[in-house]
Amino acid sequence: MFILDFFKTIGRYTLLMKKVFSRPDKWKMTFRQIVIEMETLGLSSLGIVFIISIFIGAIMTIQLKLNTSNPLLPEEMTGYATRDTLLLEFSSTIMCLILAGKVGSNIASEIGSMRITEQIDALEIMGINSANYLIFPKIVAFVLMIPCLVVMSMAVGLFGGYCVGVFSDIISSVAYIGGIQLWFIPYYVFYSIVKSLVFAFIITSVSSYYGYYAYGGALDVGKASTNAVVNSSILILLSNLVITNFMLV
Amino acid sequence: MIELIDVHKTFDGNEVLKGISTTFEEGKTNLIIGQSGSGKTVLMKSVIGLHQIEQGKILYDGRNIPNMNSGQLRELRKEMGMLFQGSALFDFMPVLKNVMFPLEMFSNMTQKEKEERAKFCLQCVNLDPSCFNLYPSEISGGMQKRVAIARAIALKPRYLFCDEPNSGLDPFTSLGIDRLIHDITVEFNMITVVNTHDMNSVMEIGDNIVFIRKGHKEWQGSSANIFNSGNQYLDEFVFASNLNKKIKQANDLIMNN
DSSP, X not given: OHHHHXXXXXXXXXXXXXXXXXXXXXXXXXXXXXXXXXXXXXXXXXXXXXXXHHHHHHHHHHHHHHHTOOTTSOTTHHHHHHHHHIIIIIIIIIHHHHHIIIIIHHHHHHHHHHHHTTHHXXXXXXXXXXXHHHHHHHHHXXXXXXXXXXXXXXXXXXXXXXXXXXXXXXXXXXXXXHHHHTTXXXXXXXXXXXXXXXXXXXXXXXXXXXXXXXXXXXXXXXHHHHHHHHHHHHHHHHHHHHHHHHHTO | OEEEEEEEEEETTEEEEEEEEEEEOTTSXXXXXXXXXXXXXXXXXXXXXXXXXXXXXXXXXXXXGGGOOHHHXXXXXXXXXXXXXTOOOOTTXXXXXXXXXXXXXXXXXXXXXHHHHHHHHHHHTTOXXXXXXXXXXXXXXXXXXXXXXXXXXXXXXXXXXXXXXTTTOOHHHHHHXXXXXXXXXXXXXXXXXXXXXXXXXXHHHOSEEEEEETTEEEEEEOGGGSTTOOOHHHHHHHTTSHHHHHHHHHHHHHHHO
């Protein structure tokens, strides 16, 4: 039964994506929607990304400094480890897991509410491809915005580490900046951005799927929203494993 | 004309529509009536192609919906307007933008022309211009229905479908909505199909009435002969309210005298 449901879900998701990536009824309207979604999904996430990144960067610096206090290790290790952790995992994977909660639930509940209030049926009756009109701009907008969010998260995280390290006097400014420049591999930034693009697609498409097929009332929209967040998170972790295996190993 | 020939629809082995055949004519308000659970909503959703039927034909001026691919169906739907039970207005757009939406998607009008057309439609449904820039959540249920009708007629559809247009409205507003639907149908010579169980609507605008019972077409006629249909089930439905019973008694009394 579980296996049957699994394949049914895969089939429905694939068919939905086929509808989503068909030719829009009117490109002008689609571009307009993309700009609106860039603001709704991307710009409105800047605040949470900024706050979480600055605090995680700061906490990571403190933890690393406390746990790597060894005369044999150079002081630059703290900045170095903070940078690589932020670049490789935090700013892409962990940040996208957090955004799966914020953006994913937003998308699933918005589309789910439209479904149960017959707004999606109204679009269909007008002869509009509702999946394309509603979901395509969200996917494009978030995929376009995610690299900006990831790069900003990296920069803000490093800045948070610098502030707490220097102002609380646990590491010198020279050692921290020296650490974040030490053995810098630009490919890590590329790797992180590639991962985030895949995660952005997962978050928007999976959440849209659960919203689009929501059925019933307010309670079911809530369930759809929960399913969207849980399944997006699992898929992010799985794809993280696969991409890391392909790009780093 | 919309023609239904032997339409069957089943859900999980439960046959909801059992071979319905009827016609909906242009310039007339065609009503589908019946008790809750009789299959009228399924019938309407099948007619507009939201449900796929297992057997039968649904002909829109000769074009059979079950034979259409998704592209053809989408083209046909551009000729349809629909008023949903809950209005289904886009809650992220103000009233005027809601009415302009189909024009934005499918017309090559200039922005000014679209705005003028939308305002004209809103005037047709007697909506006060002060409401044009309000959001659907800021206007009453009756006004929402009017906006939904204005949106449905914005592209000058040939077919208009209304799913329980009076649900949740007071009798006075319901009457206004009924008359509006009827006037628009006659004025634009549309084929209008209304799904209702409101007897006031039946008497007010029922040019062609199809009574559905347990998935079968039980009776078809007009509001003029509904009181004397001779159909037991239709009589049970029509005279369920005391008011209609008394009208019938008064009618019989007059006839006997």
